[in-house]
Amino acid sequence: xxxxxxxxxxxxxxxxxxxxxxxxxxxxxxxxxxxxxxxxxxxxxxxxxxxxxxxxxxxxxxxxxxxxxxxxxxxxxxxxxxxxxxxxxxxxxxxxxxxxxxxxxxxxxxxxxxxxxxxxxxxxxxxxxxxxxxxxxxxxxxxxxxxxxxxxxxxxxxxxxxxxxxxxxxxxxxxxxxxxxxxxxxxxxxxxxxxxxxxxxxxxxxxxxxxxxxxxxxxxxxxxxxxxxxxxxxxxxxxxxxxxxxxxxxxxxxxxxxxxxxxxxxxxxxxxxxxxxxxxxxxxxxxxxxxxxxxxxxxxxxxxxxxxxxxxxxxxxxxxxxx
Amino acid sequence: xxxxxxxxxxxxxxxxxxxxxxxxxxxxxxxxxxxxxxxxxxxxxxxxxxxxxxxxxxxxxxxxxxxxxxxxxxxxxxxxxxxxxxxxxxxxxxxxxxxxxxxxxxxxxxxxxxxxxxxxxxxxxxxxxxxxxxxxxxxxxxxxxxxxxxxxxxxxxxxxxxxxxxxxxxxxxxxxxxxxxxxxxxxxxxxxxxxxxxxxxxxxxxxxxxxxxxxxxxxxxxxxxxxxxxxxxxxxxxxxxxxxxxxxxxxxxxxxxxxxxxxxxxxxxxxxxxxxxxxxxxxxxxxxxxxxxxxxxxxxxxxxxxxxxxxxxxxxxxxxxxxxxxxxxxxxxxxxxxxxxxxxxxxxxxxxxxxxxxxxxxxxxxxxxxxxxxxxxxxxxxxxxxxxxxxxxxxxxxxxxxxxxxxxxxxxxxxxxxxxxxxxxxxxxxxxxxxxxxxxxxxxxxxxxxxxxxxxxxxxxxxxxxxxxxxxxxxxxxxxxxxxxxxxxxxxxxxxxxxxxxxxxxxxxxxxxxxxxxxxxxxxxxxxxxxxxxxxxxxxxxxxxxxxxxxxx
Numbered sequence: 001x002x003x004x005x006x007x008x009x010x011x012x013x014x015x016x017x018x019x020x021x022x023x024x025x026x027x028x029x030x031x032x033x034x035x036x037x038x039x040x041x042x043x044x045x046x047x048x049x050x051x052x053x054x055x056x057x058x059x060x061x062x063x064x065x066x067x068x069x070x071x072x073x074x075x076x077x078x079x080x081x082x083x084x085x086x087x088x089x090x091x092x093x094x095x096x097x098x099x100x101x102x103x104x105x106x107x108x109x110x111x112x113x114x115x116x117x118x119x120x121x122x123x124x125x126x127x128x129x130x131x132x133x134x135x136x137x138x139x140x141x142x143x144x145x146x147x148x149x150x151x152x153x154x155x156x157x158x159x160x161x162x163x164x165x166x167x168x169x170x171x172x173x174x175x176x177x178x179x180x181x182x183x184x185x186x187x188x189x190x191x192x193x194x195x196x197x198x199x200x201x202x203x204x205x206x207x208x209x210x211x212x213x214x215x216x217x218x219x220x221x222x223x224x225x226x227x228x229x230x231x232x233x234x235x236x237x238x239x240x241x242x243x244x245x246x247x248x249x250x251x252x253x254x255x256x257x258x259x260x261x262x263x264x265x266x267x268x269x270x271x272x273x274x275x276x277x278x279x280x281x282x283x284x285x286x287x288x289x290x291x292x293x294x295x296x297x298x299x300x301x302x303x304x305x306x307x308x309x310x311x312x313x314x315x316x317x318x319x320x321x322x323x
Numbered sequence: 324x325x326x327x328x329x330x331x332x333x334x335x336x337x338x339x340x341x342x343x344x345x346x347x348x349x350x351x352x353x354x355x356x357x358x359x360x361x362x363x364x365x366x367x368x369x370x371x372x373x374x375x376x377x378x379x380x381x382x383x384x385x386x387x388x389x390x391x392x393x394x395x396x397x398x399x400x401x402x403x404x405x406x407x408x409x410x411x412x413x414x415x416x417x418x419x420x421x422x423x424x425x426x427x428x429x430x431x432x433x434x435x436x437x438x439x440x441x442x443x444x445x446x447x448x449x450x451x452x453x454x455x456x457x458x459x460x461x462x463x464x465x466x467x468x469x470x471x472x473x474x475x476x477x478x479x480x481x482x483x484x485x486x487x488x489x490x491x492x493x494x495x496x497x498x499x500x501x502x503x504x505x506x507x508x509x510x511x512x513x514x515x516x517x518x519x520x521x522x523x524x525x526x527x528x529x530x531x532x533x534x535x536x537x538x539x540x541x542x543x544x545x546x547x548x549x550x551x552x553x554x555x556x557x558x559x560x561x562x563x564x565x566x567x568x569x570x571x572x573x574x575x576x577x578x579x580x581x582x583x584x585x586x587x588x589x590x591x592x593x594x595x596x597x598x599x600x601x602x603x604x605x606x607x608x609x610x611x612x613x614x615x616x617x618x619x620x621x622x623x624x625x626x627x628x629x630x631x632x633x634x635x636x637x638x639x640x641x642x643x644x645x646x647x648x649x650x651x652x653x654x655x656x657x658x659x660x661x662x663x664x665x666x667x668x669x670x671x672x673x674x675x676x677x678x679x680x681x682x683x684x685x686x687x688x689x690x691x692x693x694x695x696x697x698x699x700x701x702x703x704x705x706x707x708x709x710x711x712x713x714x715x716x717x718x719x720x721x722x723x724x725x726x727x728x729x730x731x732x733x734x735x736x737x738x739x740x741x742x743x744x745x746x747x748x749x750x751x752x753x754x755x756x757x758x759x760x761x762x763x764x765x766x767x768x769x770x771x772x773x774x775x776x777x778x779x780x781x782x783x784x785x786x787x788x789x790x791x792x793x794x795x796x797x798x799x800x801x802x803x804x805x806x807x808x809x810x811x812x813x814x815x816x817x818x819x820x821x822x823x824x825x826x827x828x829x830x831x832x833x834x835x836x837x838x839x840x841x842x843x844x845x846x847x848x849x850x851x852x853x854x855x856x857x858x859x860x861x862x863x864x865x866x867x868x869x870x871x872x873x874x875x876x
Contacts, residue, residue: 032752036759045759045780045790047473051391054471083548084384084527093548149580156588164588165581166550170375170572173545173553269576271549278577279380279549282722284752 019297033057034081034284078287087291098272102257108196113203121211136201148194148267165269191268210242251307259296372870373570376593377582385531403511404538411857413774417501441490444561448537455486460515469523477509540566540866566866592848599657614856617670618843620771624836639833641691644684645740663837665826675823706741714743718766721748726767758794797834
């Protein structure tokens with residue numbers, strides 16, 4: 001197990017380097033740069049040229065790349081072209097909202113996914129199973145920008161139950177601590193639901209299949225033969241082994257937890273990493289794009305490692321395979 | 324480097340002089356000349372309250388001399404004072420100015436020296452007086468190589484700014500032209516007592532928010548990056564009356580759609596620029612009013628005049644005649660917008676009133692193309708000449724649905740006269756790089772015009788290998804000569820006929836198909852009173868806005 005962890009961690013650095021280098025190549029290979037994308041109709045061509053020089057964008061590509069790589073190796077992620085602040089500060093600010101949104105969505109994903117799967121697996125092909133299958137496939141299949149747009153239209157504009165966007169109300173700075181927390185949770189509901197529901201549909205499908213597989217195992221028959229209640233057979237003896245795929249799913253959800261959902265954060269103006277990435281991509285803010293891409297790469301690699309370790313911890317057979 | 328505001332040499336004119344004098348005299352007599360509604364109107368309305376304004380992007384920091392974008396400059400103009408306030412009268416003559424920090428000014432006889440009298444009441448929000456030292460320090464900032472302010476070119480004809488005493492500043496110019504005061508006034512005054520201790524070389528590494536202080540009607544009260552900026556009334560504001568509003572909140576959202584949703588949900592009160600596509604949704608909504616006015620911008624098709632198929636002005640005129648621009652205005656802009664005429668907007672003082680929009684005339688377009696040697700020899704529906712089909716690639720920004728719609732309508736119109744258009748929608752940065760390199764046939768673009776008339780950057784023959792906004796590489800020796808001539812004239816009335824001739828030459832050459840002079844739609848909550856919305860500045864008289872009932876937020 002230790003060897004596995006060590007091997008994976010050793011692979012981490014070259015993988016992140018590879019991903020970052022490819023991203024750098026793609027971003028700088030695309031025509032145009034921050035100086036072209038800057039939103040200022042009054043700037044003339046010479047002023048845009050001056051901007052290119054200010055941010056080093058007039059340098060040959062290999063020099064830009066080496067200077068970026070050297071800075072990263074020294075632990076310096078650079079300064080955002082747009083906000084003129086260190087990228088680490090920008091990321092430090094964007095991470096908590098993304099963690100909050102991703103965490104709430106993951107919680108919803110897991111709790112709702114388990115509840116629907118258990119209810120569906122109780123009576124396979126019963127009415128709930130059929131309805132949840134159709135609805136689940138629909139929810140998982142619909143593009144998230146569409147679901148989010150519809151949610152805003154119905155729940156914010158027509159019914160007025162939830163705010164249409166942002167993390168806090170315009171006057172939140174004058175609220176008491178409790179009211180501010182309530183305001184935050186009120187703003188969290190719609191984006192977390194939009195992000196979590198699609199995940200829950202997937203979790204429910206996987207888990208239902210696993211539950212049905214396990215129901216036909218002989219140890220379940222043995223549990224029933226021992227006279228255990230159907231509830232105990234389902235919740236303890238069937239659900240626990242069936243949760244193994246969910247561990248993998250949760251591990252793979254880690255990247256969304258830290259790198260955010262560009263679509264949901266954009267629709268709801270949620271100030272997280274996903275929105276920061278969109279802003280950076282629109283503005284061709286190279287240092288920010290690079291930092292978020294590297295963060296995403298680390299999250300994917302660490303997430304899959306955590307999934308493997310979690311799986312191994314839960315299942316002795318997997319432990320053997322990973323040895 | 325060319326200058327931000329454009330026109331190179333124009334002199335102080337007989338016509339402008341009375342305007343400047345009038346403004347100066349008015350200042351000496353009391354309150355500023357222009358700001359409607361007056362204090363008495365404002366006093367009659369309930370004061371206090373918050374206005375929430377939608378913004379598409381966050382500020383680029385808190386120092387107006389380090390930001391690259393326009394939004395930051397416009398927002399910080401509410402916090403830092405300017406010497407004078409530009410008036411929205413550019414349609415009659417070069418803009419005039421109302422007093423602000425400078426309560427009066429006088430010109431020397433040769434019009435090369437301007438002496439400004441600062442308002443002795445002026446104070447920063449920390450109580451320190453705003454003096455000539457701040458104005459001189461600001462001038463040093465604006466012209467510092469270390470800071471490299473993007474608009475430092477505006478100061479190119481100013482040779483010195485000196486303090487005569489605490490409340491008198493003297494500015495010297497190297498030449499006489501109508502935009503002298505405008506150029507001097509460009510950029511807000513910043514606090515010497517707080518900022519001068521930081522070496523200019525360190526400015527880009529400095530966190531400016533803790534060093535912010537207000538000299539304008541509002542002060543910075545809070546900033547949640549990518550979410551909102553909160554300004555509040557500057558209680559020490561020296562120029563009575565105090566703003567009626569307690570707070571102005573700028574809510575930031577990444578898309579126009581998100582801003583429209585927030586407007587409809589009642590989360591924001593003001594959407595400075597409403598997309599025409601959302602007009603009906605917003606119009607049907609109670610409690611929102613629309614202000615419709617001329618924008619200082621025009622949307623056009625820029626043709627690459629170096630392309631052999633597009634080099635002939637007769638061909639470009641034919642392309643323009645083939646495009647049904649009125650339908651385009653009706654369909655894409657919901658009927659809001661005027662047909663484009665030429666390189667100077669019809670709302671500007673220098674516009675040639677004798678010019679009319681080119682008519683939609685497909686028959687004339689076909690005849691023009693035939694005369695240029697284009698015919699459909701192989702009967703495939705697309706014109707050809709010497710074996711080459713007339714196929715044009717038309718670029719538009721992928722982020723801008725409106726321009727994509729335009730490209731599709733143009734495609735349909737030109738197909739009717741046998742010209743095949745292949746629209747290509749690419750990311751904005753990619754588009755700019757392509758047109759910059761001359762690697763395009765046609766592009767759907769939009770220019771926003773400063774209130775100084777600037778024909779140099781777009782219409783003068785570009786020098787080879789120099790960056791230019793004359794993307795289509797248009798060249799007309801007579802236009803170049805007239806541009807030289809107009810630059811040497813002091814009198815804007817004398818410039819007018821030259822500008823008329825330039826417009827006629829460019830309209831005849833059609834390097835652009837001038838599609839639409841844009842109209843701006845600003846959405847305002849009905850509870851806002853006293854708002855003066857115009858295209859000179861976005862938050863023109865925010866300090867005089869009042870609100871009625873405060874909604875639950």
